[in-house]
Amino acid sequence: MRYISTRDNTIQYSAAQAITQGLARDGGLLTPFYIPKLPGKALEDMRDMAYQQRAVYVMKQFLEEFSVKELTNFVNAAYGPDKFDTPAVAPVHTIDSATHCLELWHGPTCAFKDMALQMLPHLLTASLIKTEEEKTACILVATSGDTGKGALEGFRDVPRTKILVFYPKDGVSEVQELQMITQEGDNVGVAAVYGNFDDAQTGVKRLFSDEELRQELADRGYFFSSANSINWGRVLPQIVYYISAYCDLLRDEKIAPGQPVNICVPTGNFGNILAAYYAREMGLPIDQLICASNSNNVLTDFIREGVYDRNRTFYNTMSPSMDILISSNLERLLYFLTQDTAEVRSYMTQLAETGRYQVSDRVRNKLQKRFKGYFCGDRETQRMIRAMFDRYGYLIDTHTAVAFSALGQYRQATGDGTPAIVASTASPFKFCSSVLEALGDFAPDSGLDALDRLSARTGQPAPAPLASLRSKRVRFTQVVEKENMVDAVMDLLG
Numbered sequence: 001m002r003y004i005s006t007r008d009n010t011i012q013y014s015a016a017q018a019i020t021q022g023l024a025r026d027g028g029l030l031t032p033f034y035i036p037k038l039p040g041k042a043l044e045d046m047r048d049m050a051y052q053q054r055a056v057y058v059m060k061q062f063l064e065e066f067s068v069k070e071l072t073n074f075v076n077a078a079y080g081p082d083k084f085d086t087p088a089v090a091p092v093h094t095i096d097s098a099t100h101c102l103e104l105w106h107g108p109t110c111a112f113k114d115m116a117l118q119m120l121p122h123l124l125t126a127s128l129i130k131t132e133e134e135k136t137a138c139i140l141v142a143t144s145g146d147t148g149k150g151a152l153e154g155f156r157d158v159p160r161t162k163i164l165v166f167y168p169k170d171g172v173s174e175v176q177e178l179q180m181i182t183q184e185g186d187n188v189g190v191a192a193v194y195g196n197f198d199d200a201q202t203g204v205k206r207l208f209s210d211e212e213l214r215q216e217l218a219d220r221g222y223f224f225s226s227a228n229s230i231n232w233g234r235v236l237p238q239i240v241y242y243i244s245a246y247c248d249l250l251r252d253e254k255i256a257p258g259q260p261v262n263i264c265v266p267t268g269n270f271g272n273i274l275a276a277y278y279a280r281e282m283g284l285p286i287d288q289l290i291c292a293s294n295s296n297n298v299l300t301d302f303i304r305e306g307v308y309d310r311n312r313t314f315y316n317t318m319s320p321s322m323d324i325l326i327s328s329n330l331e332r333l334l335y336f337l338t339q340d341t342a343e344v345r346s347y348m349t350q351l352a353e354t355g356r357y358q359v360s361d362r363v364r365n366k367l368q369k370r371f372k373g374y375f376c377g378d379r380e381t382q383r384m385i386r387a388m389f390d391r392y393g394y395l396i397d398t399h400t401a402v403a404f405s406a407l408g409q410y411r412q413a414t415g416d417g418t419p420a421i422v423a424s425t426a427s428p429f430k431f432c433s434s435v436l437e438a439l440g441d442f443a444p445d446s447g448l449d450a451l452d453r454l455s456a457r458t459g460q461p462a463p464a465p466l467a468s469l470r471s472k473r474v475r476f477t478q479v480v481e482k483e484n485m486v487d488a489v490m491d492l493l494g
Contacts, residue, residue: 113150174447229271306364
């Protein structure tokens with residue numbers, strides 16, 4: 001399996017090189033040259049497997065130079081009982097006969113990013129050895145809330161790595177911020193950025209493409225890598241949980257072999273729903289991919305009109321991990337829809353220079369055949385949280401609520417009764433103030449007090465990793481202008 005840049009297919013990389021490098025030197029995203037197909041009996045073979053076994057089965061298709069033994073050791077370490085609070089790792093909760101919720105938040109940071117970020121450090125450190133890289137990886141991360149803590153926890157004290165996370169000041173929940181600024185570990189750093197997530201993400205990409213800075217780091221024994229979903233090692237483990245969810249439904253006889261399902265994903269940077277697209281390309285019987293957005297509905301408009309335009313009002317919402325106007329992983333989808341790196345490069349140049357691009361009719365038609373886009377505002381998000389709890393006794397967070405709203409809109413518009421899997425991306429306790437307000441309760445000023453109040457209101461205990469934040473010491477207080485993010489890098493490296 002070879003990997004190329006979405007903007008240039010003339011240079012090919014091994015999987016280990018792609019994972020180590022993170023981002024292509026030309027600014028493109030490293031992506032598989034093609035998507036391998038699952039063997040004919042794969043879903044039947046995986047039906048009764050544990051999650052860890054399924055992960056090895058799926059990831060091996062993309063990681064030819066990694067042995068089964070290596071991958072088995074990695075997944076047992078990443079998804080073991082000391083990391084996840086359920087043996088199922090990513091359990092499927094059935095809401096009704098046609099609606100199932102894939103819970104992706106049972107890991108150490110209570111968000112779906114754990115599913116990939118517990119695996120990535122193992123893939124990266126092994127890749128450093130395979131590529132005979134002698135320098136230390138300086139991992140830069142931009143986060144809209146959850147990736148940051150997941151990456152910090154995953155890479156904490158991992159040898160030959162240093163990790164620096166940038167998050168938008170006042171653009172994450174209080175609990176999310178506390179998780180990051182109290183992070184333990186000798187190789188970690190955290191800095192807030194004045195601006196929004198797109199400012200932080202653009203700043204990280206700018207650091208990656210700074211050749212003078214890259215050389216300075218090389219002279220000091222470092223190289224840049226990424227733990228954002230721009231790194232293929234982040235996207236790959238996410239493919240697994242969609243296939244695993246389908247196998248769970250087969251095992252429990254809630255769907256028939258070969259029966260199509262729809263997948264609905266709350267979407268910001270596009271990596272999570274892209275993984276579902278890849279699962280479909282591998283042969284998973286997925287019909288429609290429903291892209292759920294909040295008021296920052298740039299993806300909804302793109303799917304409906306074929307025009308990507310980030311020149312619009314940016315909204316801070318109660319689903320902050322989706323407060324994004326530049327969805328980086330969309331570039332990977334564009335490559336698979338066009339099979340033309342020059343066309344993708346043209347679109348990305350237009351986006352950088354004008355803030356918008358319009359795809360060809362051919363690409364738009366391909367996009368609309370597989371993807372549907374819907375969005376909702378905060379009021380509808382609150383209504384959905386309350387409705388799910390009152391009707392089913394099922395507590396969801398703000399992002400998952402956006403997805404349930406989108407699924408409802410899709411079903412009402414189309415009458416499609418195909419069984420659906422909704423990706424639940426975070427514990428409701430990560431956004432306890434917003435969830436409390438949705439339930440008609442008072443939200444205390446302190447996010448930690450809100451944890452206790454939500455637990456009392458619902459009768460459900462707060463996850464241990466969040467409840468333990470009270471005893472954590474704040475370690476990081478640095479705030480930088482978006483133009484000065486390099487200062488935080490230099491502070492980390494000393």
